[in-house]
Amino acid sequence: MMKIELHPVIAITATLLVAPAQAHSPSEHITKSEKPNCEAFAQMDHSSMTGDNPVIAAMIKKCMGYKDSEINHASDSEGQAEFQDVNTPKSDHTDSSH
Amino acid sequence: MKKTLYVAITATLLASIVYLYSGKYPMGADVPHNKLTYWLLETLRERSIATAAKDIQVPPLDSPDLLLTGGADYNDMCATCHLQPGTTKSDLSVGLYPAPPNLSSTLDEHGHNHASDGDSNPDQAARRQFWIIKHGIKASGMPAWGPTHDDQRIWAMVAFLQALPELSVDQYQILTARDSSGVNSHH
Numbered sequence: 001m002m003k004i005e006l007h008p009v010i011a012i013t014a015t016l017l018v019a020p021a022q023a024h025s026p027s028e029h030i031t032k033s034e035k036p037n038c039e040a041f042a043q044m045d046h047s048s049m050t051g052d053n054p055v056i057a058a059m060i061k062k063c064m065g066y067k068d069s070e071i072n073h074a075s076d077s078e079g080q081a082e083f084q085d086v087n088t089p090k091s092d093h094t095d096s097s098h
Numbered sequence: 099m100k101k102t103l104y105v106a107i108t109a110t111l112l113a114s115i116v117y118l119y120s121g122k123y124p125m126g127a128d129v130p131h132n133k134l135t136y137w138l139l140e141t142l143r144e145r146s147i148a149t150a151a152k153d154i155q156v157p158p159l160d161s162p163d164l165l166l167t168g169g170a171d172y173n174d175m176c177a178t179c180h181l182q183p184g185t186t187k188s189d190l191s192v193g194l195y196p197a198p199p200n201l202s203s204t205l206d207e208h209g210h211n212h213a214s215d216g217d218s219n220p221d222q223a224a225r226r227q228f229w230i231i232k233h234g235i236k237a238s239g240m241p242a243w244g245p246t247h248d249d250q251r252i253w254a255m256v257a258f259l260q261a262l263p264e265l266s267v268d269q270y271q272i273l274t275a276r277d278s279s280g281v282n283s284h285h
Contacts, residue, residue, distance in 0.1 A: 028281040036275040055261050058162035058169075059272050 168258030
């Protein structure tokens, strides 16, 4: 019967090679790259939205990074104006200098 | 009287062992448990989770950053089984037994609130969700994400679960989109 001896160097090397495969960074989850549909957000009814709502705040934060590339090409649209309204706290709506 | 009780217990035990080894119990996921087995397993599961999770401290879960991190992870890791707004079933949600709860809906088709599973205390529901995500559930198809994800990532998913039932299809898409181009990578 053949005997296989596992040399410590081989064992340690194999362990080190396997270890990184167990780490799980967010980038490893990307199965399909997808941009957020921020135009849909701009077109949502913003009358009942406030920045205090974590979901609205999260959407604003997410879309801020895409504002230039995804929103500005439609900057003349009503949707863009509404998107900017949601970014502005309600108490400042009358402050045109904001 | 005592002897009769002893005989009855022994007979029941022997009958259970004979049945166990007979191979007669239907093990396929397409045949539901009988009511007794279902009750035993569900009670075992719920009591175990409640006991294990009772001392977990729930952090604040209303941060937009948590929703963004947790949303992307939910979409990649959970939505195939636990669904998303606009979907009512998937191959896995139909094929797994026990059926994974539809976490995009407050009430599933049985009218049972799986998000809090009978507990109206939001913190208790969050503790339960954190424990289940971290440790998984044996023989249910629910994996333990703890070995490969730190607690912060898991709490982010719990935070997202609190918002999920109220999200529209568009809101879900925006919160969960994971773009590899690097935009928003600072989140």
